[in-house]
Amino acid sequence: MLPTPKPTQSYWTRTPIPIPDSPPPPSLPDSSETTILILGTGISAVSAAYSLLALTPATTRLLVLDARSPCDGATGRNGGHCKLVPHEELAKLTKRFGEESAVELVRFQMRHLECLRAICRLVDDEVARDEQEERGTEFRDVETVDIYLGKELFEEAKEKVERLRTAMPDVHVQVWEPTEARERFGVNALSHGAISYPAGAVFPYRLVTNLWTYLVKTYPSRVTILPHTPVISISASSSPPLQVHTPNNVFSAHHVIHTTNAYATHLLPNLKPNLTPVRAHMTAQSPGMFFPAPDVPGSRSWSIIYSTGFDYVTQRPASSQGDLLIGGGWARSALQGQDAVGVSNDGEVDVYTIAHLTGILPALFSPNWGLSTGLDSVWSGIIAVTGDGLPFVGQLTPAMTGRPVVTEPTDNNDEEAYSPQEFGEWIAAGYNGEGMVYAWLCASALAIRVAGQENIDREPRTGVPGGRLSDWFPAELWITELRLQASVLSSDPALVFSPPVLTSKREEA
Secondary structure, eight states, X not given: OOOOSSOOXXXXXXXXXXXXXXXXXXXXXXXXXXXEEXXXXXXXXXXXXXXXXXXXXXXXXXXXXXXXXXXXXXXXXXXXXXXXXXXXXXXXXXXXXXXXXXXXXXXXXXXXXXXXXXXXHHHHHHTGGGOSSOOOOOOEEEEEEEEESSHHHHHHHHHHHHHHHHHOTTSOOEEEOHHHHHHHHOOOXXXXXXXXXXXXXXXXXXXXXXXXXXXXXXXXXTEEEEOSOOOOEEEEOSSSSEEEEOXXXXXXXXXXEEOOGGGGGGTOGGGTTTEEEEEEEEEEEOOOTTOOOOSSTTSEEEEEEETTEEEEEEEOOGGGTTOEEEEEOGGGSTTTTGGGBTXXXXXXXXXHHHHHHHHHHHHHHTXXXXXXXXXXXXXXXXXXXXXXXXXXXXXXXXXXXXXXXXXXXXXXXXXXXXXGGGSXXXXXXXXXXXXXXXXXXXXXXXXXXXXXXXXXXXXXXXXXXXXXXXXXXXXXXXXXXXXXXXXXXXXXXXXXXXXXXXXXXXXXX
16 A cells, blocks of 8 residues: 555644755666665654765665655654663563563664664754744653552552663663652543653654755765655566656665565565555643643653553653653544554544544543643554564565566676665564664665675764674564564454564574
8 A cells, every 4th residue: 555645644744854956866777776665754764864875876866756755754743752671571571582682683673762862962053043934853851650540550650660770780760659759740530640751742743854854964965755655566676676666767776675674565565465554643741831841941852651552652842832742542443443453544633542642641640630622633644563562674575575686687688686685675664663763773774784794894874883793683573474474363253462482593693
């Protein structure tokens, strides 16, 4: 399925940010140039482009296609929440992979905070300050607080915090008993306790579009962005080996990188048993006049935890009237979330979910809420859920793409297959609603693989760790045929968020 051409209007994107004109698409074939075609323009796409332009020769051209406007997919529709729940993730991943692998996966997600902070500082310095209109990324470190609406949930969470403190003693997490939570955070007796720790928040659309602007200006002859250019199909060819078909053109490429997340199966139907879209909802609301925000508006975020899921809240800085971005309510639909599974249409919203999201904060904070100017906007977005609950990253095999191995004639007119780094299809997708703590570095790692530099001990650069790729990228995230066989989605929509227990890649080895 392609994205709907008329999506709901996201709060983030209602003031479009123009990206400078880029050069025309490269003319191929040309033996002196390599073309890498990126599908999508969200955070995964721009991360891959950022690393590829730095790692590949000047003769490498990037062609970026999107069915809609830049960053109008999941990245431009999320809550701007750069948050990992370390104790919950460690417990979940330890059960599946063992503690050693779980710790590495948690640290990988936590690393996104420092990487995104650095990238936002870069684009704020290089792009936002030179523009007349306000377009800063608003990245900020926040104290995030999880508020528990059930006593048993809170007690279970405290046990997980103790296990986290043993396995990762450097990770700061603070537990607030019910009375302490009410005094500290202004919640009422519906709260049975709270847990707080560091996280981040950002204006996601500005982050991505500012970085595209930076790349087009820094590499003016190497990157071309074509919005409103849906891809209909991909076919195998030669010299170069891939043909990408749109309604009006056929583009040739040596590599195709799929960063379309929930829409990836449109061109990769063989992955449908392993990856499915799920519709999610967001709102922008004004806080009540008594809302107990921190002294510095925008420096705290919240999650409300209940038995069937959670809601999440960020607040913009005071310069933006402190608007609250509230998302979640997945299980509050007419069919308790099951009617959102497999849905790729973000042109509609669910009224029951919106009713929940507009009422949860007054219910939890009253009497510390008061009058509010109310609801600013509502919209939906599509996340991608995988069969094992982890992203798919890496090179796609013919069995995954459904397309044959491609060969190209050599100078001797002999048919010879490319090496993996010379051509291929690749993917970074399937973030299970956690893209802000997975997508950036998953796509960075993918770019290093595409450039054939995974075994090079590289110096760190802004937003990307140094060393060999295996030093910081968890092996559990690489896509393999064996992993796909073990991670088929449940046919029961109610179980799509319950991945199977898997074996660590280290144990397989």
